[in-house]
Amino acid sequence: MQERTPILLLEDDMLLQQSLANFLRQQGFAVHCAANLAEARQLLRQHPPRLLISDVSLPDGESIDLLNDVEAELGTILISVHDADQDRIRGLSAGADDYVCKPVNFDELLLRVNGLLRRMPEPEPDGIHFLGFELDVETRVLSKAGEQVNLGEQEMNLLLRLLANQGQLVPRDRLEHCVYGNVCDDAWKRRRAMDVLISRLRRKLTIDGVTDNRIVAYRGQGYMLVRD
Structure with missing residues (x-):
């Protein structure tokens, strides 16, 4: 049974969430979506992803708070409207692997996703x-x-x-x-x-x-x- 790479997409802008989720599914990824930190924590337990793509600012907090809870093997890409150097540094220092500014260019994000997956160690197959x-x-x-x-x-x-x-x-x-x-x-x-x-x-x-x-x-x- 060939498995698609699972991604957790955390975004409270529902239009962007659905558009990006559909785009990633068309590229062959298995995508689960959450709109807040509470939903994300539940999905992390129920459907452990290989990659987390998350907006920084959410209704119940910041996704940076979530990075302390995730496994080290989980790749993380943060997306945000804030493009100042200190915002990027803050996100990367918290443990994110990459940082993308809004508006999100889907093709660029796909390149970043594939690049991150290539750098990550392969998961255990058992x-x-x-x-x-x-x-x-x-x-x-x-x-x-x-x-x-x-x-x-x-x-x-x-x-x-x-x-x-x-x-x-x-x-x-x-x-x-x-x-x-x-x-x-x-x-x-x-x-x-x-x-x-x-x-x-x-x-x-x-x-x-x-x-x-x-x-x-x-x-x-x-x-x-x-x-x-």
């Missing part, structure tokens, strides 16, 4: 982030906000198959064979067991106790794990 969860493929451990989510062997096999085809319909018979192999020849029992297994996995793929339709059922066809 972790997959999806829907607010992290899966360590090597150890087969699923976690949410740093807490382990206990999955049985069949639940893990089902999740791996759905993840390998995230955003695509996986036929029911392929899922049944992946999970049960040739252990059970009774078609009705296999279907019933798969229904129960899907239900259990759905309950475990929750955020803040809210169960939504992360695993979509296509009647008579199969299931799909939704994209972020």
